[in-house]
Amino acid sequence: MVSGENRAQPPIGLTVLRPIADAMLTHAHAELPNEACGILSGSLADGIASSFHPARNAEASPLRYSVHPEDLVRIVFEIEDAGRDLVAIFHSHTRSAAVPSATDRRAAMYPDAFYVLASLAHPEASPESALRSWRIHGGQAFEVPLSVG
Amino acid sequence: MSSVRIPPVLRDAVGGSRSVAASGATVAEVLRDLFQQFPALRDRVTEDGELSRFVNVYVNDRDVRYREGLETPVAEADTVILLPAMAGGSS
Numbered sequence: 001m002v003s004g005e006n007r008a009q010p011p012i013g014l015t016v017l018r019p020i021a022d023a024m025l026t027h028a029h030a031e032l033p034n035e036a037c038g039i040l041s042g043s044l045a046d047g048i049a050s051s052f053h054p055a056r057n058a059e060a061s062p063l064r065y066s067v068h069p070e071d072l073v074r075i076v077f078e079i080e081d082a083g084r085d086l087v088a089i090f091h092s093h094t095r096s097a098a099v100p101s102a103t104d105r106r107a108a109m110y111p112d113a114f115y116v117l118a119s120l121a122h123p124e125a126s127p128e129s130a131l132r133s134w135r136i137h138g139g140q141a142f143e144v145p146l147s148v149g
Numbered sequence: 150m151s152s153v154r155i156p157p158v159l160r161d162a163v164g165g166s167r168s169v170a171a172s173g174a175t176v177a178e179v180l181r182d183l184f185q186q187f188p189a190l191r192d193r194v195t196e197d198g199e200l201s202r203f204v205n206v207y208v209n210d211r212d213v214r215y216r217e218g219l220e221t222p223v224a225e226a227d228t229v230i231l232l233p234a235m236a237g238g239s240s
Contacts, residue, residue, distance in 0.1 A: 064240060105237075
């Protein structure tokens with residue numbers, strides 16, 4: 001359905017600024033027992049996420065997330081109007097590893113973006129341990145290096 | 150003709166335009182006209198001929214799921230937005 005053809009070569013890895021990584025995990029813990037979600041913006045060409053836009057999980061579920069439609073339309077166009085790029089889509093897994101599930105892979109509609117997952121299985125984990133970054137194309141997930149800097 | 154705002158993720162399917170015009174009195178009619186103009190867009194947001202459940206449609210920033218779905222009326226002054234959802238989960 002979604003093709004990544006004829007697109008600019010994406011950056012190989014993703015850098016998330018440390019205050020942003022901390023904010024993502026704070027949001028994820030605050031949303032427990034449900035999964036949390038949000039959007040990262042910054043520079044896609046440089047692979048740098050420098051702002052975090054938390055969103056409501058419309059599913060309000062420990063097992064599912066959907067960025068609330070009102071938040072989604074507001075955030076996506078706010079990012080564009082600010083001259084920034086939508087860099088990554090974030091959500092948490094409350095108990096399992098930060099690896100895209102079959103549901104995550106089937107629902108992925110943004111081939112240019114990174115998908116950043118947080119595992120809350122170990123509550124004291126650092127951002128470096130809790131966060132992993134992926135690209136998802138054609139139902140397949142490919143891990144890419146994530147650095148916190 | 151109504152205005153259809155195209156988000157960056159779908160823009161390459163409409164030749165790079167931020168906004169395009171499409172005619173129709175309902176969301177379904179607007180989408181039909183839009184897909185005739187831009188078959189590549191249809192390929193991106195439909196599955197088996199139906200609008201993907203992972204694509205949100207808004208009229209004036211209101212998700213049509215909370216209105217009348219594809220039968221939601223569209224006036225000439227309205228803005229329609231097609232926006233792929235961000236969804237998934239650990240299950």
